[in-house]
Amino acid sequence: xxxxxxxxxxxxxxxxxxxxxxxxxxxxxxxxxxxxxxxxxxxxxxxxxxxxxxxxxxxxxxxxxxxxxxxxxxxxxxxxxxxxxxxxxxxxxxxxxxxxxxxxxxxxxxxxxxxxxxxxxxxxxxxxxxxxxxxxxxxxxxxxxxxxxxxxxxxxxxxxxxxxxxxxxxxxxxxxxxxxxxxxxxxxxxxxxxxxxxxxxxxxxxxxxxxxxxxxxxxxxxxxxxxxxxxxxxxxxxxxxxxxxxxxxxxxxxxxxxxxxxxxxxxxxxxxxxxxxxxxxxxxxxxxxxxxxxxxxxxxxxx
Ligand code: NAP
Numbered sequence: 001x002x003x004x005x006x007x008x009x010x011x012x013x014x015x016x017x018x019x020x021x022x023x024x025x026x027x028x029x030x031x032x033x034x035x036x037x038x039x040x041x042x043x044x045x046x047x048x049x050x051x052x053x054x055x056x057x058x059x060x061x062x063x064x065x066x067x068x069x070x071x072x073x074x075x076x077x078x079x080x081x082x083x084x085x086x087x088x089x090x091x092x093x094x095x096x097x098x099x100x101x102x103x104x105x106x107x108x109x110x111x112x113x114x115x116x117x118x119x120x121x122x123x124x125x126x127x128x129x130x131x132x133x134x135x136x137x138x139x140x141x142x143x144x145x146x147x148x149x150x151x152x153x154x155x156x157x158x159x160x161x162x163x164x165x166x167x168x169x170x171x172x173x174x175x176x177x178x179x180x181x182x183x184x185x186x187x188x189x190x191x192x193x194x195x196x197x198x199x200x201x202x203x204x205x206x207x208x209x210x211x212x213x214x215x216x217x218x219x220x221x222x223x224x225x226x227x228x229x230x231x232x233x234x235x236x237x238x239x240x241x242x243x244x245x246x247x248x249x250x251x252x253x254x255x256x257x258x259x260x261x262x263x264x265x266x267x268x269x270x271x272x273x274x275x276x277x278x279x280x281x282x283x284x285x286x287x288x289x290x291x292x293x294x295x296x297x298x299x300x301x302x303x
């Protein structure tokens with residue numbers, strides 16, 4: 001089996017070592033080492049690769065994206081249209097997402113932002129609060145991460161609902177499907193979690209009107225893709241205090257420019273796209289299992 005790896009922004013050595021350990025008979029090479037040669041791989045493992053890889057590698061049976069978001073990859077002009085593209089499905093990231101979302105719920109729902117301010121003023125000021133279990137959490141996007149997070153929050157006793165275009169089977173929580181039910185879903189979401197990908201159809205899905213349809217005092221937690229939210233509209237809703245706060249990990253343009261008004265907004269907490277980093281070991285396990293499935297489907301026999 002021949003594998004080419006191009007993931008210049010991550011620890012390529014880790015992937016090389018892990019692949020060599022679990023696939024000792026595979027011929028695994030870094031893209032940089034083969035780009036001037038005629039060597040052809042069967043599988044490509046990539047994260048933000050050089051576009052030249054797809055111009056050069058013409059025998060790929062599948063492409064594996066070393067992350068859950070494929071928007072950057074889909075923008076590469078030479079990405080082959082007829083080669084199956086696999087993305088990471090949870091692969092250990094769900095637990096990280098869950099912790100991040102719980103942090104946002106607790107930070108704003110239990111008023112830790114205010115206590116931080118009071119502490120700086122040496123002020124003893126208890127805040128009245130309702131139990132987080134009395135609030136509704138809305139998971140916008142029911143891919144592998146949305147389903148995992150919704151299920152875990154439900155198991156922790158929270159009131160969860162999800163939204164996606166198509167109905168999902170065997171969810172442990174309520175779901176709303178289709179654009180005709182989106183506004184109703186939003187109107188009951190005290191904590192709205194954006195877990196949608198960047199697509200033409202999801203661009204600014206959370207428009208001014210839709211953000212206004214959230215209950216007064218709602219909190220937005222954005223961990224899918226930033227382009228789903230109209231950032232100007234979000235800022236206005238935070239400034240007018242229609243929204244209680246926002247925990248943002250993803251933005252329409254990353255890295256966020258130093259001039260962006262989000263930096264100055266007191267009820268925004270921001271992180272630099274690190275809510276759920278790729279878990280290398282889980283990623284390798286999933287990719288190798290997928291390769292095995294492909295090989296078996298294509299008639300490979302062990303004996
Ligand atoms: P995903 O496969 O990226 O997205 C699945 C969801 O998106 C489903 O609800 C699907 O609806 C919906 N969807 C797909 N295309 C759509 C379209 N054209 N219009 C409307 N809805 C569409 O899910 P995931 O793997 O769980 O990932 C969720 C997001 O988290 C991704 O954007 C990923 O990049 C991001 N992410 C962020 C981090 C981080 O650190 N911040 C880490 C990992 C992942 P249907 O199923 O009904 O079609």
